[in-house]
Amino acid sequence: MQPYLQMVIENRLEALNHLMAVTRAYVTPYDLGGKSEFAVELILEEVVTNVIHHAFAEAASSETGAGTPQPAVAPPDTGDPRHLIAVRLSVSDKQVHLRVTDDGHPFNPLSAPRLDVGRPFMERLEGGIGIHLVRQMMNSMAYRREADRNIFEIWIRGQDGH
């Protein structure tokens, strides 16, 4: 099996389909269990979608992200094809290590406000659900800003008994 999977995609939602298919094909032979495989796909989609929607917005200032609530409705794609997102995925000891790197505005997903799941449904905002799912489904995560890039790493454990 390949030691790791590395892909670079454009900041377009359409690029996700191929990324997800390749990820599935890479992860499946490791037999992590259906639940963990689902979690890997979901976390990867949420993190990359978040970067596509927020990291390259022209109007965004360098303060975007940290402590700023996400908009209620995800903004449309910027349509700016000049940015690339690098995804690296590896599995060892039944643990998946995912790393997503982009050259967008500084954005620390760990500082995103927590979703209030107890809030009345009709008052729920449409933003913040993705990062909430990521937080709940991963085992650990880390963010750093390095050489004008966002580097977001996530670890997801395979299920016991697999």
Add this chain to the structure above:
Amino acid sequence: MQIDLDTRENVSVFSLKGRLDSNTSPELEEVIASQIENGSSSLIINFENLDYISSAGLRVILKTTKDLKRREGKLLLCAMQDYVKEVFEIAGFDTFLPIVPTMDEAISKI
């Protein structure tokens, strides 16, 4: 994703097949919005053949729930696979939305 729409006795049943993600959710949002626009206010979404859902899919469900509430309509979700149901639970959607195990139960409750 494939969306089959079946309208019977004023109830619109949307049967989803495949993956409800960032790329496919706008299509579902559009199909549902146009049914509501055409006066449909009793909706069932059948998840039996849906293998995957992400937050983009949850947003469509949240938006549909709000739209229907304003029109005093009704939405029922049914036949979810385990991992899909778990996503609803983690997001805290399951306590607010009627999710039933089978299509028959959805039809009888709508």
